[in-house]
Amino acid sequence: MRKCLALLFCFLVTPLQADPLYVHVGQLIDGQSDRLRSGVTLVIEEGRFSAVESGYQSVPEGADYLDLRDRTLMPGLIDTHTHLSSELAPGSYIRRFTENPGDVAFRMVPFAERTLMAGFTTVRELGDSHGLSIALRDAIRAGHVKGPRIHAAGKSLATTGGHADPTNAWADHIQGDPGPRHGVINGPAEAAAGVRHRYKEGADLIKITATGGVLSLADSGENPQFTEEELKAIVETARDYGFHVAAHAHGGEGMKRAIRAGVRSIEHGTYMDREIIRLMRRHGTYYVPTISAGRFVAEMAEDEDFFPPRVREKAAEIGPLIQDTFARAYEAGVRIAFGTDSGVSPHGDNAREFIYMVEAGMPPMAAIQSATRVAAEMMGIADDLGTVAVGKRADLVGVPDNPLEDIGQMLKVNFVMKDGRVYRHE
Incomplete structure (x- = not known):
């Protein structure tokens, strides 16, 4: 079975394990495009994005998994x-x-x-x-x-x-x-x-x-x-x-x-x-x-x-x-x-x-x-941060709804990841 880490990550204080983490994202602002992307799969390994794929890709048996289909994510x-x-x-x-x-x-x-x-x-x-x-x-x-x-x-x-x-x-x-x-x-x-x-x-x-x-x-x-x-x-x-x-x-x-x-x-x-x-x-x-x-x-x-x-x-x-x-x-x-x-x-x-x-x-x-x-x-850190892209640090922030329609959503952050580690998940 998939291991849903929503609760575990809230209290995580040690570095992530090396196993890939799959994240299904409802809507994504990737920092590069001017358009909102819907239905995206992110794969995170060793604190960095190893894949950013359209659609909800299948999650391998036993893989770590986060279901964030109910919110909008963006770079840290x-x-x-x-x-x-x-x-x-x-x-x-x-x-x-x-x-x-x-x-x-x-x-x-x-x-x-x-x-x-x-x-x-x-x-x-x-x-x-x-x-x-x-x-x-x-x-x-x-x-x-x-x-x-x-x-x-x-x-x-x-x-x-x-x-x-x-x-x-x-x-x-x-x-x-x-x-x-x-x-x-x-x-x-x-x-x-x-x-x-x-x-x-x-x-x-x-x-x-x-x-x-x-x-x-x-x-x-x-x-x-x-x-x-x-x-x-x-x-x-x-x-x-x-x-x-x-x-x-x-x-x-x-x-x-x-x-x-x-x-x-x-x-x-x-x-x-x-x-x-x-x-x-x-x-x-x-x-x-x-x-x-x-x-x-x-x-x-x-x-x-x-x-x-x-x-x-x-x-x-x-x-x-x-x-x-x-x-x-x-x-x-x-x-x-x-x-x-x-x-x-x-x-x-x-x-x-x-x-x-x-x-x-x-x-x-x-x-x-x-x-x-x-x-x-x-x-001078754009090689590492600022966009959701393969090879960059896995910093992600989530809000409940679409901030492009309601910028007040930015005051309602309910998910925070830095370097692949989740610090907030509500």
Whole structure:
């Protein structure tokens, strides 16, 4: 008889056996085609797809089998902008003085599991402290905790007083002068040193804060914060180490400098204009919108006690603009990869971004592809992930009905597989 693994896989914490697993899928979004496929058989061996066949193929006697004919499956989702080391809440700004790294690390574990259970099997983790996302990445790889596959940037790079300077607004006697080791650089030589420190700590890519930001206690939310020479030094050094560079940027001038320097992606992009759109298309720069973060901070800005006063002002001003920026960028043909900035918005709610993208005019299929094939292409992992295809990692996410007809289905994930291992099956 077939061995139906629906219940067994819910609790599986060890690697899959080598025997092939047959999966009958009701409807499949494969990440490659713009069309929904009905009635598909997947065969999985050693954590990878070994066959993707039309129709419900016969299952050999005694073979492992999953019956998923009652739902729609798609490749494991990818969120290219997360912060698993935090989740914004009243009192967040004082925690840096009351918590130790171990406190933060333990809080990351449920955030990671929540993200995986929401269907996001891979994330790009864009900025933390104490190398915690790198440690979490390694713990997940080793099977110690459950979570998505992590590509970690480690500590974001900033200039003195910039958005990712960890000592902004501290009292003079504790402020000090952080250097490249702590992600604060000034001048091309320190810029290169900052990249090399990220390499030393085991990062997978580089994150920079090319402009001011909303949530930092620095005054400006949009001013350029790196010179062109500093940006070129970062990108050129990153290239030597095989790193992509992701650039947080709200203001126009900072975006222009970062794009000309050769960053891989612009995160947020709030004040993107036609010139910037043309630059992004010319340079092949990806856009990661993070509408979820903009919507969340704008909503929280209505609460007088949630943010410090200057942050509240910036959140109310900048947050509501991102969805409209996304709409203009999509219409103009900018390459868009899915990203939420979760940690600003709550972890596990990542899929709300799909709803906001569709509201702004992106078709549901394109929105899903932005979190599968396009995200994988941007991250340089398309040979392994992003589509359901022979030879690729067996990451699968299932929802009860057709998300192309109701994008809200993306909030109803009831099946999650990563590397051929099932973590959720309801």
